[in-house]
Amino acid sequence: MNSLTDLVFSTVNAPLTILLIVLGSYRLFTMLVGLDLDFDIDIDVDIDTDIDIDSTGVDLEDVTNIELKKEAVVGERRRKLKWWQVILLYFNFVELPFLFTFTSWIFFWWAITVISTYLTHSYNNSFGVIIFLSAILPSLILNKIFTTPFKVFFKKLERKGVESLDLIGRRGILLSNISQEKLGSVKLFVNSDPINIYAKSLHGEEIKSGEEILIIKESSDKKFYYIQSYN
Incomplete structure (x- = not known):
């Protein structure tokens, strides 16, 4: 291994490295020029527990503000969540700006993979691919631990911004x-x-x-x- 560059751009680590560079470049670009992408995403979520989030239209503002909020809770129980909805809810991909959580997860996934393939010298072989795939779950767990404290911060920040606006008649x-x-x-x-x-x-x-x-x-x-x- 000649350098750190060879490690992070090796066969196994290159996909996550490139994705991190793209995410970082996007955030830098939007901060400098104030230009954001705008998408609309509809997610139907029904939860058969103490809360029920039903057919909530989720808007992805500048790819950073997609949130599924508990204000969308309704009273009656409905069908159970699909597996991917459970993942989104449990691992904090809701009630936080999506790009914030997603970038954080990719970073942890990348860090675990890079360190593990370096220690095992598997950055260019099939065992490294196994490490790459196996790192998904622990990176999600670390990401959940890291992002959980931010939920209160973002909720208060957003609430303060909306409360200061007069929306009646708009x-x-x-x-x-x-x-x-x-x-x-x-x-x-x-x-x-x-x-x-x-x-x-x-x-x-x-x-x-x-x-x-x-x-x-x-x-x-x-x-x-x-x-x-x-x-």
């Missing part, structure tokens, strides 16, 4: 179907900045995903807004 786009007491996600722009809020239909009427809506009032607990169709 228009937005509904990201998931709602009716009766069902909670949905709304995307709107405030001073060209995209934000997401949770909302219920004002009179319980059905409003479909993609419709333009008008924000009427805030709930008494300040966790969501009442909306109606703008058409």
Whole structure:
């Protein structure tokens, strides 16, 4: 092994190294020029435990703000989570900016793989591939431990930002179907900045995903807004 570069760009370690470079470059680029990507992702989540997160529209703002929040909880129990939904919930890929959690996980996965392949001299052989795959679970565990304290921080930060805005009377786009007491996600722009809020239909009427809506009032607990169709 001639250098650290040879190690991190070896056959086994190169994929994670390149992915880390891409993630780091993206964050640096967005910080310098203020340009973010914008995606919409819908995730249907039903949980058969003490909480139930139902058909929540999750918006990925600049690839960093995707969050599945407990404000989307409804009362009745429904079908069990799929395996990948359990992973997202348990390993803190919810209620945190997605890119933050994802980058953290990739870093731990990369670190475990690089160190292990270095110690076993397996960075260019099939045993290194086994280490690469085996490192997924411990990296997820380390990532959960590392990111858990940040959940309170991000929740308080976001809540403070939303509470300072006057959203009553603003228009937005509904990201998931709602009716009766069902909670949905709304995307709107405030001073060209995209934000997401949770909302219920004002009179319980059905409003479909993609419709333009008008924000009427805030709930008494300040966790969501009442909306109606703008058409």
